[in-house]
Amino acid sequence: MGDATPFDEMHNPDGTVREPYRALAQWIEAQPENGLSLMQADAEGIFRKLGITFAVYGSDEGTEKLIPFDVIPRIISAAEWRKLSRGIEQRVRALNAFLHDIYHRQEILKAGRVPAKLILNNAAFCPDMMGVDPARGVYSHIIGVDIVRVGPDEFYVLEDNLRTPSGVSYMLEDREAMMQLAPDLFQRIKVAPVETYPENLRRTLESVAPANVTGTPSIAVLTPGIYNSAYFEHSFLADQMGAQLCEGQDLFVDGGKVYMRTTTGPERVDVIYRRIDDDFLDPLTFRPDSMLGVPGLFNAYRAGNVTLVNAPGTGIADDKAVYTYVPAIIEFYLGEKAILSNVPTYNCTDDDQRAWVLENIGDLVVKEVHGSGGYGMLVGPTSTKAQQAEFKKKIEARPDNYIVQPTLALSTCPTYVNAGIAPRHVDLRPYVLVGDEIRITPGGLTRVALKKGSLVVNSSQGGGTKDTWVLED
Amino acid sequence: MLGRTAQNLFWLSRYVERAENMARLLEVGYKMSLTSRREGGEAEHLVSMMQAAEVDEAFEKTGRVADVDTVAHFMVFDEENPSSVKSCLMAARTNARSVRTAITSDMWQSLNAAWLEFSQIKPRDVRGARLLGLLQWVRQRSHEFRGALLGTILRNDGFAFSQAGNFVERADNTARILDMKYFVLLPRADLVGGDLDIQQWTLILRAASAHRSYRHVYHDRYKARNIADFLILKPEMPRSLIFCAGMIRDTLGTLADLYGQRLVCHDVVDDLCAMIENTSMEEIFAHGLHEFLTEFIERNNRVTECLSESYNFY
Numbered sequence: 001m002g003d004a005t006p007f008d009e010m011h012n013p014d015g016t017v018r019e020p021y022r023a024l025a026q027w028i029e030a031q032p033e034n035g036l037s038l039m040q041a042d043a044e045g046i047f048r049k050l051g052i053t054f055a056v057y058g059s060d061e062g063t064e065k066l067i068p069f070d071v072i073p074r075i076i077s078a079a080e081w082r083k084l085s086r087g088i089e090q091r092v093r094a095l096n097a098f099l100h101d102i103y104h105r106q107e108i109l110k111a112g113r114v115p116a117k118l119i120l121n122n123a124a125f126c127p128d129m130m131g132v133d134p135a136r137g138v139y140s141h142i143i144g145v146d147i148v149r150v151g152p153d154e155f156y157v158l159e160d161n162l163r164t165p166s167g168v169s170y171m172l173e174d175r176e177a178m179m180q181l182a183p184d185l186f187q188r189i190k191v192a193p194v195e196t197y198p199e200n201l202r203r204t205l206e207s208v209a210p211a212n213v214t215g216t217p218s219i220a221v222l223t224p225g226i227y228n229s230a231y232f233e234h235s236f237l238a239d240q241m242g243a244q245l246c247e248g249q250d251l252f253v254d255g256g257k258v259y260m261r262t263t264t265g266p267e268r269v270d271v272i273y274r275r276i277d278d279d280f281l282d283p284l285t286f287r288p289d290s291m292l293g294v295p296g297l298f299n300a301y302r303a304g305n306v307t308l309v310n311a312p313g314t315g316i317a318d319d320k321a322v323y324t325y326v327p328a329i330i331e332f333y334l335g336e337k338a339i340l341s342n343v344p345t346y347n348c349t350d351d352d353q354r355a356w357v358l359e360n361i362g363d364l365v366v367k368e369v370h371g372s373g374g375y376g377m378l379v380g381p382t383s384t385k386a387q388q389a390e391f392k393k394k395i396e397a398r399p400d401n402y403i404v405q406p407t408l409a410l411s412t413c414p415t416y417v418n419a420g421i422a423p424r425h426v427d428l429r430p431y432v433l434v435g436d437e438i439r440i441t442p443g444g445l446t447r448v449a450l451k452k453g454s455l456v457v458n459s460s461q462g463g464g465t466k467d468t469w470v471l472e473d
Numbered sequence: 474m475l476g477r478t479a480q481n482l483f484w485l486s487r488y489v490e491r492a493e494n495m496a497r498l499l500e501v502g503y504k505m506s507l508t509s510r511r512e513g514g515e516a517e518h519l520v521s522m523m524q525a526a527e528v529d530e531a532f533e534k535t536g537r538v539a540d541v542d543t544v545a546h547f548m549v550f551d552e553e554n555p556s557s558v559k560s561c562l563m564a565a566r567t568n569a570r571s572v573r574t575a576i577t578s579d580m581w582q583s584l585n586a587a588w589l590e591f592s593q594i595k596p597r598d599v600r601g602a603r604l605l606g607l608l609q610w611v612r613q614r615s616h617e618f619r620g621a622l623l624g625t626i627l628r629n630d631g632f633a634f635s636q637a638g639n640f641v642e643r644a645d646n647t648a649r650i651l652d653m654k655y656f657v658l659l660p661r662a663d664l665v666g667g668d669l670d671i672q673q674w675t676l677i678l679r680a681a682s683a684h685r686s687y688r689h690v691y692h693d694r695y696k697a698r699n700i701a702d703f704l705i706l707k708p709e710m711p712r713s714l715i716f717c718a719g720m721i722r723d724t725l726g727t728l729a730d731l732y733g734q735r736l737v738c739h740d741v742v743d744d745l746c747a748m749i750e751n752t753s754m755e756e757i758f759a760h761g762l763h764e765f766l767t768e769f770i771e772r773n774n775r776v777t778e779c780l781s782e783s784y785n786f787y
Contacts, residue, residue, distance in 0.1 A: 225571070226567065226570040226571050231570070235573040235574055238574055239573070239574045244475060245574050246475065247477070249477065249787065250475050250476075250477050260475060261475060261476045261477070261785050261787065262474055262475055262476060262785065263474050263475075263476055263479045263630060263732070263784040263785055264732050264734075264784075265785070
């Protein structure tokens, strides 16, 4: 997997255009010479006007940045998507079953299919969730699955995000921008819609309201506030769903029930789509110094008077160390083979594997078990000797804190850059909603590493996004 | 509507109004200091302007000597001054971000553009004519924001809270300007004002953007009694106390209608209006102008307090 030329999403090895991209290629061909560069400039204006920004940590107030948007869409054929969505659905079903089991009878640990030590001693395991029965038995309702492609028929799941995945607003805004920029393309090519996401999110949230709620459930989006880097997304989603956007201080618990403070007094809240981490949810149960949460919220949840989306403690199923067991988890609960593959992962606590990893670190990717956002990781082939030495030391000191994977040749997609159109590496994050049914928005967010040769697609590290098209048959 | 949303809308409008008032006060103070021919007159005008803005103590804490440059920097750019133009714009924008779902995109874009432009300005470059240009720009931005608000916001409870904030702030500002200079407005034996008095009166009128409209209403030269009457009791003057108090009452009346309930804040705003509706300048002078204004400012503050309590600000 390591050295091969990366898979080109648009072209066959002989240079001809792959079928899903044929109509797009013709369209690009027909553009006037500066057509794409004008489109790219228009795109910036559209995003600024929409006010889509993200705050960069550590930068001055008022310097919200735009995430770069690339005008060339990434295309997935209907057949490819059918396989992907079947695989994703299988995965989220199994992971929710795993969470239910872990917080109840722990059959999978008793059967020895996942080491008990790995779960029970894990910081992401939430003992307070033992015996709690969430509405419809769903723990992780809103999921982003990170997928990479390395060949025509080869997809790998890089990571499951089962806590509070972000980025869905970019998926929606990318489509809106694309339709403004090139409406004629959508006439020629039948693209599956993504605009249904806010409506589906609302339906999902309503479907997991506590059983005793009569009438339309009252929904709140709980945000850490305006200084959070994803605040734009929180307000965007609340707006699109017509839900109330709340901070911790707007909510309170009385008699085991949750209320928001309105101008006309307390108003009951039934479902909370929370965008704050478990640790900060409730200072009485979790971190006592949390100013973001709501005192007593967890008890109200445990009493079944409010639904938290996602449930606390879901992190135990997307922990990087648990990741390697996901194929086993799928087999255990569903009796099926995993449709989507995991990336092979080396375990540094094993002496032989660790020795091999230290030897070959220049070809490997090292990730901190609890890291995210592309921080705390080493990409071997693009790293310096000094960085490699530093990570070797870190791995030797705390082998359990790192997972190591081969460097995948992420697929590339043509991207508009200064020099014209050039291939850049991409990944894919489809968004999944789990409630009364499983709803997967066709496509998702394509992140693209804008730096030549770079494999890091995170927006905090120079990544951009593309509109993602799933073709309809 | 969340109590916090109501609070954010109230303060959003207050801070935009305050930014405008601070710019206007500084403009007046600056111009007066330029025309001062007496020794030490320059600093005197600037300091009394800061007293009217109630930021004089904060300025003293900086340990700087009051001159045009230090005062202008303090009033426009200093984040240590909670009422500086910069602090007001920042606070307005922060409040606006918290209620992005309750304000229109026109309002947001107006405020956001103002902030982005303002943050490009280097304090060093702003002197003399450029200072006056900047202060005019602040006023225009405030007008633009108000225009966006009046032209696009839904006429619901959110509108009422933002209007309340606007007029509570303006009433407070006019009352403070008057109180700062009340002694030059008192009736005296020598009815003809000297040069110094006329200069002071001009300052008061300019600070309220009222020096032109004064002529249209009174068809007369500047007189102390008329100036006080204009800024306190003239209902057609949009910065007068009676106009602002009336707007606050109407606005709270809208809330009572919307929510079907009268609360403490409604009695308090009635008290505020009662002070000025059935009185005359003669009575106010007899009672004491300074006492009157102090009482007005206190009652106006009570409106904010009771509004917060009645509608669950926190």
